[in-house]
Amino acid sequence: MPVVSTKEILADAFSKRYGVAAFNIVNDLTLEAVISAAVELRAPLIVQTSVKTVKAAGVDAIYALFRAEAERVDVPVALHLDHCPDRAVLSACLKRGWNSVLFDGSQLPSVEECQRQTIEVVAEARTYGANVEGEIEGIKGVEDGVGSDDEADIYSLETAVGFIRATGVDIFAPAIGNAHGVYKSAPVLNAQRVSDIVAQVPLPICLHGGTGLSAAQFDDLISRGCAKVNISTALKIAYMTAHKDFFQQKPTNTDPPTLMKFVRERVRQMALEHIRAFHSDGKAA
Ligand code: 13P
Numbered sequence: 318m319p320v321v322s323t324k325e326i327l328a329d330a331f332s333k334r335y336g337v338a339a340f341n342i343v344n345d346l347t348l349e350a351v352i353s354a355a356v357e358l359r360a361p362l363i364v365q366t367s368v369k370t371v372k373a374a375g376v377d378a379i380y381a382l383f384r385a386e387a388e389r390v391d392v393p394v395a396l397h398l399d400h401c402p403d404r405a406v407l408s409a410c411l412k413r414g415w416n417s418v419l420f421d422g423s424q425l426p427s428v429e430e431c432q433r434q435t436i437e438v439v440a441e442a443r444t445y446g447a448n449v450e451g452e453i454e455g456i457k458g459v460e461d462g463v464g465s466d467d468e469a470d471i472y473s474l475e476t477a478v479g480f481i482r483a484t485g486v487d488i489f490a491p492a493i494g495n496a497h498g499v500y501k502s503a504p505v506l507n508a509q510r511v512s513d514i515v516a517q518v519p520l521p522i523c524l525h526g527g528t529g530l531s532a533a534q535f536d537d538l539i540s541r542g543c544a545k546v547n548i549s550t551a552l553k554i555a556y557m558t559a560h561k562d563f564f565q566q567k568p569t570n571t572d573p574p575t576l577m578k579f580v581r582e583r584v585r586q587m588a589l590e591h592i593r594a595f596h597s598d599g600k601a602a
Contacts, residue, residue, distance in 0.1 A: 320384070321393035323417035324448045324487045326361045327521040330544035336524070336535065336595030339363035340588060341399055341461075341549035343370055345382050347556060350581045352386050352394060354588035360601040361393040362592075363417075363545060366410075368401050369461035376413045384414075397450075399547070400463045404434070411441060417448035419490065419523075421463065423455040428472060428480065435484040450545075451486030453477065456525040458497030460549060474510070478517045488521050488545060489514065495526035498550050504530065508537050515542035523547060527591070528554075536597045548591050552584060559583035 330337045342348040355362035387394045395416040401407045402421045420438040422431030439449045455469040469492050493507040511522050521544035528550035559580040
């Protein structure tokens with residue numbers, strides 16, 4: 318199946334109330350591992366890149382890897398740029414063919430300025446047929462050098478809905494008590510906020526900070542409209558601990574393909590677990 322737009326992938330998930338996993342891949346191995354999990358479960362998938370990954374690997378190299386993997390599978394896949402406050406990086410990814418971008422204007426001095434720039438980003442994305450995720454409140458936690466550990470200001474429902482309507486974003490990422498990274502205490506989530514937004518503007522909501530949430534939390538939030546579920550830290554943990562475990566188990570091994578096979582399988586298992594959790598109806602099984 319060819320690459321499918323993020324909007325199209327999420328429209329189906331939003332209407333049928335299941336979640337699409339959006340994994341932050343870090344290289345070719347993790348890209349192939351998460352796509353392979355989606356293929357096994359017959360589930361659509363969003364492959365995400367942080368700005369850090371884009372800068373480390375390069376726009377052309379990531380795009381080529383993505384296309385090579387995506388074109389040989391038969392489930393819908395899209396390429397998305399995660400939290401990007403940097404308009405130059407955002408433009409480069411759009412130009413190269415990313416299907417969607419998250420313009421992260423949450424650190425701008427005002428919500429009005431965030432809205433003004435988001436309108437520009439949406440217009441730019443449309444010229445490439447791409448989609449935009451909007452964000453006005455910082456999601457707590459620093460991820461790949463973007464964000465803050467400070468508690469973000471939460472805007473009123475009226476402001477959030479006004480932003481969505483004025484900008485025409487395709488996906489919205491509200492702060493609901495979620496956080497990037499490993500949760501330091503059990504997260505208390507304002508799930509009602511998702512329902513309140515969706516009741517006024519029926520668009521797919523992105524659930525950030527997916528690592529560490531419970532199956533019940535996923536079920537509840539997805540049923541309210543969180544069609545895109547972001548997972549980054551769980552992938553990093555699977556990837557890093559696999560390397561450590563490999564060398565603990567085989568301290569004298571010097572064969573890279575054996576290591577890569579071991580790591581890939583750990584990342585794939587992590588992806589399988591999450592994708593299954595986002596289909597409480599058992600559709601992806
Ligand atoms: P986690 O790192 O908590 O999985 O969050 C991922 C995320 O929201 C990426 O934007």
